[in-house]
Amino acid sequence: MTALIVAEVTESALAPSTAKALTAALQIGGGVHILVAGKNVGPAAEAAAKLSGVEKVLVADGAAYGHHLAEPLAALIVGLAGGYDAILAPSTSSSKNVLPRVAALLDVAQVSDIIKVVSADTFERPIYAGNAIQTVRSKDAKKVITVRTASFTATGEGGSAAIEAIGAGSDPSVSSFKSEALAKSERPELTAAKIIVSGGRGLASSENFKEYIEPVATRLGAAIGASRAAVDAGYAPNDLQVGQTGKVVAPDLYVAIGISGAIQHLAGMKDSKVIVAINKDEEAPIFQVADYGLVADLFPTLKELDAELAKAGR
Amino acid sequence: MKVLVPVKRVVDYNVKIRVKPDGSGVDVANVKFSMNPFDEIAVEEAIRLKEAGKATEVVLVTIGPAKADETLRSGMAIGADRGIHVKTDELVEPLAVAKILAKIVAEEAPGLVILGKQAIDDDSNQTGQMLAALLGWGQGTFASKVEITEGSVDVTREVDGGLQTVTLKLPAVVTTDLRLNEPRYASLPNIIKAKKKEVAAKTPADYGVDITPRLEVLKTAEPPARKAGIKVGSVPELLEKLKTAGVL
Numbered sequence: 061m062t063a064l065i066v067a068e069v070t071e072s073a074l075a076p077s078t079a080k081a082l083t084a085a086l087q088i089g090g091g092v093h094i095l096v097a098g099k100n101v102g103p104a105a106e107a108a109a110k111l112s113g114v115e116k117v118l119v120a121d122g123a124a125y126g127h128h129l130a131e132p133l134a135a136l137i138v139g140l141a142g143g144y145d146a147i148l149a150p151s152t153s154s155s156k157n158v159l160p161r162v163a164a165l166l167d168v169a170q171v172s173d174i175i176k177v178v179s180a181d182t183f184e185r186p187i188y189a190g191n192a193i194q195t196v197r198s199k200d201a202k203k204v205i206t207v208r209t210a211s212f213t214a215t216g217e218g219g220s221a222a223i224e225a226i227g228a229g230s231d232p233s234v235s236s237f238k239s240e241a242l243a244k245s246e247r248p249e250l251t252a253a254k255i256i257v258s259g260g261r262g263l264a265s266s267e268n269f270k271e272y273i274e275p276v277a278t279r280l281g282a283a284i285g286a287s288r289a290a291v292d293a294g295y296a297p298n299d300l301q302v303g304q305t306g307k308v309v310a311p312d313l314y315v316a317i318g319i320s321g322a323i324q325h326l327a328g329m330k331d332s333k334v335i336v337a338i339n340k341d342e343e344a345p346i347f348q349v350a351d352y353g354l355v356a357d358l359f360p361t362l363k364e365l366d367a368e369l370a371k372a373g374r
Numbered sequence: 375m376k377v378l379v380p381v382k383r384v385v386d387y388n389v390k391i392r393v394k395p396d397g398s399g400v401d402v403a404n405v406k407f408s409m410n411p412f413d414e415i416a417v418e419e420a421i422r423l424k425e426a427g428k429a430t431e432v433v434l435v436t437i438g439p440a441k442a443d444e445t446l447r448s449g450m451a452i453g454a455d456r457g458i459h460v461k462t463d464e465l466v467e468p469l470a471v472a473k474i475l476a477k478i479v480a481e482e483a484p485g486l487v488i489l490g491k492q493a494i495d496d497d498s499n500q501t502g503q504m505l506a507a508l509l510g511w512g513q514g515t516f517a518s519k520v521e522i523t524e525g526s527v528d529v530t531r532e533v534d535g536g537l538q539t540v541t542l543k544l545p546a547v548v549t550t551d552l553r554l555n556e557p558r559y560a561s562l563p564n565i566i567k568a569k570k571k572e573v574a575a576k577t578p579a580d581y582g583v584d585i586t587p588r589l590e591v592l593k594t595a596e597p598p599a600r601k602a603g604i605k606v607g608s609v610p611e612l613l614e615k616l617k618t619a620g621v622l
């Protein structure tokens with residue numbers, strides 16, 4: 061049996077989430093190939109070829125795949141699918157968009173967001189915002205699977221797979237790219253960060269979010285996260301939302317500041333190794349999942365935290 | 375242009391569900407059900423398109439038990455024109471839902487189908503993409519802005535790195551994200567009026583779709599519980615604990 065992983069490519073680089081999906085594929089067993097599709101993706105293909113356990117890297121380099129539009133990308137994957145028993149991708153916004161399209165074209169039920177491989181056809185996945193874990197067995201001959209990256213460690217380097225260029229698939233020509241507004245940040249990417257400092261509605265304004273969250277995050281070398289309420293209110297951009305419908309993260313340290321701890325927020329962070337909550341309401345549900353809780357007004361607390369970290373040379 | 379909006383009846387988002395002790399599923403007896411929140415956003419968007427003169431009719435579809443009639447009525451109470459109720463007590467997976475919807479699309483010929491990006495019960499995030507695939511249409515998923523232009527629609531999508539805008543030929547499929555709009559509340563007179571709106575009763579068999587599940591659920595379990603933490607009294611104490619825990 062052979063699995064195909066659809067790589068996550070950011071600009072020309074291979075995103076770390078790909079190596080996590082690879083771990084799931086290797087647990088399923090059999091050979092693994094990686095498809096790298098995009099524009100100018102040579103560096104990503106080379107990085108994929110170095111991952112341990114990969115037999116072959118297929119590269120579809122072309123403008124048609126530059127913006128990861130679902131329609132041409134799904135057509136490309138479906139064209140390759142005949143040679144594979146399983147198609148996997150990390151659960152990113154790109155694969156959440158593309159893989160169900162692939163699954164339907166193959167007449168297969170997708171298994172979304174697996175958190176564990178039980179056997180080659182049986183997987184665990186969260187339902188109800190992670191408040192229950194289902195074990196499901198796929199009865200389809202071909203599996204289409206997205207992998208929750210917070211639940212798998214990355215496979216390391218050590219391979220030297222062959223890289224093979226493949227031609228473009230057909231473009232259904234029903235969609236085109238118009239524009240994008242992507243955040244540029246020097247900080248670690250949210251789903252790959254070891255430390256996350258997250259702000260909620262308690263911050264009360266975008267100015268405060270900047271003034272209080274950013275310095276502490278910078279001192280800790282942390283990524284910044286946000287609750288839905290903070291994003292809806294415009295304190296933080298949408299790509300920082302953590303939760304059931306945002307990003308799912310599991311850093312070593314998650315610091316929740318002015319976040320109440322709604323079910324939908326917990327769904328995105330409760331697998332973090334250590335959770336800290338700073339909230340002035342001692343009844344806030346976030347304290348039920350926090351390893352260390354500080355009941356305090358966040359504004360003076362964050363100033364003090366910033367000063368203490370500075371003193372400690374961070 | 376007609377707009378079709380599929381809606382699902384789910385356990386209300388405020389309910390913290392419980393897993394049945396025997397592992398056979400989630401206990402949904404005596405809990406509150408509502409329309410899936412993303413679907414409310416889809417209904418609202420369709421109604422706004424109608425109010426803006428871009429859409430002529432808003433048709434809702436639900437696939438589910440008799441009680442899903444309430445879900446249709448709540449969508450009609452905020453302005454949808456009529457409903458289609460595909461009745462079944464079985465659990466219908468996203469692929470089968472998409473197949474039934476594709477048949478309904480063939481009959482109704484909408485210019486746009488707007489769905490929620492995911493249902494908050496199974497959290498699959500598949501149906502809209504699958505429907506677009508089966509129809510051969512373009513898909514604008516996780517939408518935070520939808521603009522109809524001549525023969526096409528511009529959809530601004532929430533993606534991992536920020537926002538992406540795509541142009542899709544019409545007809546097309548759009549799935550909603552949280553920030554597309556804020557759904558309105560129904561007024562009492564409109565709730566009463568909605569009771570009289572037309573709902574066509576159908577079954578999956580009417581569309582010739584096999585809804586046999588492809589995924590067999592072997593077990594449903596509680597997630598691992600976190601062990602209770604402690605309260606700290608000050609910032610220095612917090613930093614001390616974090617150092618000891620090895621995360622700083």
Ligand SMILES: Cc1cc2nc3c(=O)[nH]c(=O)nc-3n(C[C@H](O)[C@H](O)[C@H](O)COP(=O)(O)OP(=O)(O)OC[C@H]3O[C@@H](n4cnc5c(N)ncnc54)[C@H](O)[C@@H]3O)c2cc1C
Pocket residue numbers: 259260261262263286287288289290301302303304305306307317318319320321322323324325328338339340341344356357358359387411412494
């Ligand atoms: C379909 C659906 C999907 C959702 N998806 C998500 C998701 O992915 N992610 C997500 O986060 N939410 C999501 N939500 C929203 C979720 O239900 C909550 O509304 C949201 O998480 C609340 O954000 P919050 O904790 O920042 O705000 P609030 O609940 O308002 O909490 C603010 C907290 O700040 C504290 N506070 C205020 N001032 C101070 C101060 N000066 N010092 C200290 N503490 C202070 C308060 O005590 C309070 O606990 C979703 C909801 C729905 C319906």
